[in-house]
Amino acid sequence: MHVEYAEALEADAEISGQRCDDLVEASGYWHFADEHGREERALAAAAEVDDGRSVLSGRAAYASFLLTHGRREEGERAMAQLMHEGSECEWAYGEAAAGYQAIGAHQEALRWLNIGVQRFVPDLGAEVEVGDPGFELLRERADLRHRLGLPADQYDELLTRSEERSHEVFSQIEEIGRQQHAIPAVLYWPEAEFAEVQRRHPDWNPGLAHVEHRRFIQRTLTDHPTSAVIVAGALDDLVAFAESRELPLDDPATHAEYTSEAARLGQAAPWPPERNDACWCGSERKYKKCCGAPGFA
Template sequence: MTVTSTDAQRRLHVEYAEALEADAETSGEQCNDLVEAADYWHFAGEHEREERALRAAAEVDDDNNVLHGPAAFAKFLLIHGRRAEAEERFAQLLREGSNCEWAYVTASIAYQLVDAPQEALRWLNVGVNRFVPSLDVELEKGDAGSELLRQRSLLRRELGLPNDGFDDLLDRLTDHGRQIGEQIREIRRHDETERLAVLYWPPAEFAELQRGRPSWYPGTTHLEHRREVQRALRQHLAPAVVTGSIGALVDFAASRGIPPGERSAREEFAAEAARRGLATAWPPGRNDACWCGSDRKYKKCCGASGFV
């Protein structure tokens, strides 16, 4: 039987989902792990297991997580045609409120997916008013409320609405973040001790990039990506390899005030990860596991003769 790339990707999604669910038992971040696992079940087409993970996330959520289990479960219900159940849960969230910014972002995304932009905007307005108490608040990129402002501004622009005070606040934050980013980049250009690193995307993350952000690596397969990384590693005198995460890169770019799609954002993300000790030194020993995470020996994988 011939295994297609879709079959291979599905198996990877299942493996990631199962690993996250196993990790949820001991990680101390059960809600976050279960919501992320549900995403992989979704990509694998396993919607019953997706629902099971989200239902569990909603039950264990203590409103002290990065992701929000009840909102993620309500979103699942809404986009699967179970509107009455979804809106009952969203109504409860609206009554009780949440200290999690992503509760309101998730609710907004859910209504955008069912073509209800005005309801989506209402959720963003509720969230912004909760997390951004005034237009004079001292807010930095990455602070709670900044993503709500960004999502709200994008949706208002799509709806053809004129800028208001919150949109102007976001513009000021973006300009400030860009200025800080320029200062940081200038400092780094003069820092001769900055450690070099190459960014590598594992198969599941790369597949998601090609679906959602194809302009980042146009027309590139994952095998070609691995070869490009291996070439780049060989060209550097003291390189390291950083395993990429879309969410981490987006958060990093937002904190620096630069678009995540810019190549400089990916380079700075990798350099920062290496500076913080979150990179794998290269080269590995020939009998060590390969840097790409395949569990094969380096000499039989990316280090094999003729691989690049």
């Protein structure tokens, strides 16, 4: 599966207009497939086309690969060049820091995080929220400083304020979600759960393959383009729910009640995902390359 995903991403890189991002993402799948030669080739190609404006940084990823594969001198030369030229890609600074942490060079990792934070969070008085430029660097920097036993500084205090504010906003969103009972909730069985459903209750989805289940859910969701949530079902949870309410397990109405209750408790994902977000089905692929791919549904 990892090889299939990597090859698909490399093919997509030729036409997507996001060559650097696709190649870096492909390298991750080559890594999981233990195809480290192909991983390096993908990263070298990504570094070559990296203009510093992609979501992922080919140069930082390649330099990190060199550092962590016994080629420290080459890796540090690549890191030094990247540092000298700078990057508009926030991820570059976090990836460089991760590479140095992997080889135990924690102070060098902290230097990269410090520079990245100063670049993307120039105003200590600013309100920084989850998803804003610099937030992840602030978080990674605070984690590393804590592990190094360093006292909190102004940037750490900014992160604390930002996290508290984000928590307040998230709580408000959760409360709104609990109040919006009319929002449709769609029950999706992840692949492992679907296999268990087919084994224990073959009459629920007779003869249906999981890919067809995904297609059905995708078609159903497109009927609610901005007002649905997705509940990832767990068979044992459904059984426990039915028993607690003394409801018939095989009744579709019981499944609907279980789905609505899970959504009410916030155990659901919003629909629709952004094209570059992880797909709702749990494959860890981008939505646009998985269930949101043209023609899939």
